[in-house]
Amino acid sequence: MTTPVITRTHLSLLVRDPEASAEWFADVLGMKITARGPRWVFLSFGRKHHDLALIRADDGAQQGGLGLQHYGLEIQGDVDDLRRLYGMLLSKGVKVVKTTDHKVGIGLYFEDPDGNRFEFFAETVTDDEEGRRVLGEHNAPSEPVELEPLYP
Numbered sequence: 001m002t003t004p005v006i007t008r009t010h011l012s013l014l015v016r017d018p019e020a021s022a023e024w025f026a027d028v029l030g031m032k033i034t035a036r037g038p039r040w041v042f043l044s045f046g047r048k049h050h051d052l053a054l055i056r057a058d059d060g061a062q063q064g065g066l067g068l069q070h071y072g073l074e075i076q077g078d079v080d081d082l083r084r085l086y087g088m089l090l091s092k093g094v095k096v097v098k099t100t101d102h103k104v105g106i107g108l109y110f111e112d113p114d115g116n117r118f119e120f121f122a123e124t125v126t127d128d129e130e131g132r133r134v135l136g137e138h139n140a141p142s143e144p145v146e147l148e149p150l151y152p
Helices: 018-029 077-093 128-137
Strands: 012-014 032-036 040-042 052-056 071-074 097-100 105-111 117-123
Touching: 012 018, 018 032, 018 040, 018 052, 077 097, 077 105, 077 117
Parallel strands: 012 052, 071 117
Antiparallel strands: 032 040, 040 052, 097 105, 105 117
16 A cells, blocks of 8 residues: 655635735744735745645635634744744734643644634644653643733
8 A cells, every 4th residue: 555755735725815814824924925826825934835825715605614623833942932922913913712732732723814723833742752652641632721921
């Protein structure tokens, strides 16, 4: 049986207004626009040609109950860096959904202007083998945790 060897990934989202969404992602996540088309905008975190494609949804499209639950973005840094990102999100008026202890790290969940959910994730267990053990031991936990935002 052949299995894929994944070397890069990207996310494509259907949005109401790709240009407005691109401005939001540039402002909130620091992404750069790398390409445009009549119905789409591509953005990058800076290492590859695109990490995110924003595609204009059909008129009247609504957020559904099936599909992408969230897109996780592992941050470089620790929980204090995550707390600073929390403060940044709040200062920009971004809707923060929840903060969660996954036992291998802390997640900070937020929404883009179209209601798509993203997660900033700060690992607290950095060894992958240990992380698999901890996740299994705790049954892939997602427990609420208090996280105090730090403001710049």
